[in-house]
Amino acid sequence: xxKLIATGLALAWLAGCGLAMPVASSGSLAMPxxxxxxxxxxxxxxxxxxxxxxxxxxxAAQLSSNNRIEIFPDRTAYPALERMLAGARHYILINVYSxxxxxxxxxxxxxxxxxxxxxxQVRVIVDPLGQTEAQEGGLLVPWLRSRGIETRYxxxxxxxxxxxxxxxxxxxxxxxxxxxxxxxxxxxxxxEQQWHDLLVQVVGESANQIQREWLLDWRxxxxxxxxxxxxxxxxxxxxxxxxxxxxxxEPGRGDEIRRVRFAMINGAKRRIWCSYPYWGDRKLxxxxxxxxxxxxxxxxxFPYDNDVGVFKKxxxxxxxxxxxxxxxxxxxxxxxxxxxxxxxxxxxxxGSANADxxxxxxxxxxxxxxxxxxxxxxxxxxxxxxxxxxxxEVVPEDLRQSVTxxxxxxxxxxxxxxx
Numbered sequence: 001x002x003k004l005i006a007t008g009l010a011l012a013w014l015a016g017c018g019l020a021m022p023v024a025s026s027g028s029l030a031m032p033x034x035x036x037x038x039x040x041x042x043x044x045x046x047x048x049x050x051x052x053x054x055x056x057x058x059x060a061a062q063l064s065s066n067n068r069i070e071i072f073p074d075r076t077a078y079p080a081l082e083r084m085l086a087g088a089r090h091y092i093l094i095n096v097y098s099x100x101x102x103x104x105x106x107x108x109x110x111x112x113x114x115x116x117x118x119x120x121q122v123r124v125i126v127d128p129l130g131q132t133e134a135q136e137g138g139l140l141v142p143w144l145r146s147r148g149i150e151t152r153y154x155x156x157x158x159x160x161x162x163x164x165x166x167x168x169x170x171x172x173x174x175x176x177x178x179x180x181x182x183x184x185x186x187x188x189x190x191x192e193q194q195w196h197d198l199l200v201q202v203v204g205e206s207a208n209q210i211q212r213e214w215l216l217d218w219r220x221x222x223x224x225x226x227x228x229x230x231x232x233x234x235x236x237x238x239x240x241x242x243x244x245x246x247x248x249x250e251p252g253r254g255d256e257i258r259r260v261r262f263a264m265i266n267g268a269k270r271r272i273w274c275s276y277p278y279w280g281d282r283k284l285x286x287x288x289x290x291x292x293x294x295x296x297x298x299x300x301x302f303p304y305d306n307d308v309g310v311f312k313k314x315x316x317x318x319x320x321x322x323x324x325x326x327x328x329x330x331x332x333x334x335x336x337x338x339x340x341x342x343x344x345x346x347x348x349x350x351g352s353a354n355a356d357x358x359x360x361x362x363x364x365x366x367x368x369x370x371x372x373x374x375x376x377x378x379x380x381x382x383x384x385x386x387x388x389x390x391x392x393e394v395v396p397e398d399l400r401q402s403v404t405x406x407x408x409x410x411x412x413x414x415x416x417x418x419x
Contacts, residue, residue, distance in 0.1 A: 051240075051347070051371055052267040058259040059369075060252040061242050067204030068237030069370060071350075071379055073339075077185055077199040078104060078192045084175050084201065085111055091121040091228055093174040093214045095154075097167075097352075098130035099140050100188030108187055109140070113147040121228045124151040125217055127168045130186070154364070156220035156249060165362035166248060171199075171352050172214050172366060177231030180207035182243075182351050182368055184339050196303075197338040198383070200350055200368055204236030209243035213366055216250060239372045246353055246365035257353045257367050258360040262287055264344040268296045273343040273384040275301035276355035277336070278311045279318040284355055289325025297328075299384070301391060303338070304331040304398075311356075320399050330391035331398070340367075343384060348376045 051063065072080045085092055085108070092115060099105055112122050124144055131140060131153070144151040154168035173181040183199035185191040202210070208231050218226070244260050247253040258281070265272060265287045272291055279285075279302075292298040302319055306312035319329050341350040351367030353359050370376065 052263065054263040054267055055260060055347075055369075058256065058263055059242055059244065060250075060256050061209050061244070063240055063242045063371070064205035064209075065238060065240040066233065066236050067202050067206050067239045067241050069203075069239045069241060069368075069372070069375060070201045071198060071375075071383075072181075072201065073198040073383060074196060075192065077181075077183070077197070078108075080201060081173060081181055081185075081199060082108065082111060084173065084179055084181060085115070087179075088115055088120050088175045090176045090230060091123070093123050093172070093211060093218075095125040095168060095170050095172040095214050095217055096130075096186045097127045097169050097171065098132070098186045098188065099126055100186075101140050101143070102189045104189055104192045105140070105187050109144060109147075112144070112149055116148045122149045123218065123223065123226070124149055125154050125168065125214070125221055125223075126151065128153040128155070129167045130169075150223070152218065152221040152223050154217060154221050156217075156364075165358045166364075168217055168364040169352055169359065170213070170217070170364050170366045172210055173199075174207065174211045174214055177211055177229060178205075178207050178233075178236070179203050180210040182210060182366055184352060190336075191338075195336045195338040196332060196334065198341075198350070200370075202241060202368060204239075204241075205233055206241040206243055206368065208233075210366065210368075213243060213245055213247070216247070217364060220249070239370065239375060241368055241370045241372075244349070244351075244367050244369050246360060246363055248362060255361050257349075257351075257365055258284075260349065260367075260369065261342060261360075264342065264347060264349065265291050268344045270297065270345050271343070272296055272298045273300075273380065274341065274355075275332075275337060275384070275387075276340050277303050277306060277338050278308070278354040278356045278359065279315050280311075280356040280358075281360055282357075284360075285318055285321055285325075288322060288327055292326040298326075299328045299330070299388060301330060301332050301337060301384070301387060303336050304333045304392070305336055307336060307338075316399055319394060323394065329394050330388060331394060332387060332390075333392050334390065339383075341379075341383075343376065343380055346373050346376050347371050348379055 116122055141151050171183055171186055181199045181201045184197045185199050191197060244256050245253040246255060246257045268291050288298055300322060302315050322329050340354055348370045349367050353365035353367050359365055
């Protein structure tokens with residue numbers, strides 16, 4: 001969808017908050033939320049972090065301190081994903097924006113076909129705007145369906161103008177109700193081998209929250225009733241986490257990720273680290289600047305190159321504005337940085353949501369909020385801190401524009417907060 005919007009804007013250069021329709025749902029979901037009520041203190045887990053009250057009060061789901069979580073960056077992610085899928089005993093649920101029928105895409109597709117033969121139930125949701133890849137004349141969805149994998153296109157109809165922007169950008173991989181992976185990775189070669197990205201694996205009650213979001217998307221995609229779901233909570237671990245969402249038709253979650261981010265940033269005491277490939281949300285830029293002004297160490301990564309040309313230009317406007325507000329910014333130049341995360345003090349939010357207005361208000365997104373001292377410290381040391389040393393400083397030449405670029409640049413600067 002970003003490329004579709006980008007094409008429209010490009011044509012405009014050459015030439016010179018909508019309302020959602022409520023979606024009725026029949027019956028009740030088989031999977032309830034599990035976990036502790038959202039509070040500002042979590043004492044059950046030794047490594048848990050006190051969650052600021054302003055963050056806790058905007059959560060739609062319940063915190064759980066009964067999880068194990070592991071983060072898999074770059075080329076470590078797909079092997080972990082395939083191990084999790086291969087270990088499924090009852091069912092696999094997947095929701096991705098795009099799934100390429102290249103070598104890793106077919107490898108995972110064939111793995112699912114084998115699980116069907118073992119008697120494991122498999123259900124897949126793909127977004128029709130993102131799902132454009134084909135191989136040898138065959139599309140992914142017919143291929144999966146021919147192997148007995150029930151596959152649906154995300155198909156939630158809403159009133160204009162949100163209908164132009166509303167699509168499922170989630171990356172959800174769920175196994176047997178208590179294992180799940182989320183992050184920025186769809187399925188395809190560039191995710192596995194080329195881009196800088198990550199997946200987070202959660203084993204425990206918060207995985208069941210992710211499953212519930214998958215079930216809602218399945219229902220909105222006119223998927224049939226699912227009777228094979230089973231989940232009996234047991235002791236998994238001591239990491240505190242909760243699933244947070246952008247889901248415009250779901251009460252309380254229309255812009256939950258956005259509100260959680262602002263609450264985190266407003267309550268920051270020491271540090272803010274974040275990385276997103278697509279920017280544009282005006283208030284997010286303002287809040288990061290305000291945090292820097294009150295003495296918080298704010299560091300932001302931007303990909304120097306971008307898979308969507310419009311956002312390469314928009315990001316430079318945002319970089320210039322952040323620098324003017326005292327935020328430290330560096331370019332990631334080794335490859336395309338597609339990962340999406342926010343670290344505030346000792347809390348981490350990571351998942352599929354970007355930093356553009358469309359992602360934070362109109363799309364289906366899902367992040368995982370993690371509150372654990374050791375896990376967040378390990379994440380910071382292995383990814384943001386290491387990346388900061390490898391990233392390049394922004395120099396004036398990066399932000400200059402020629403006279404011929406000026407008209408298009410001004411137009412982009414005007415519309416960037418609506419993408």
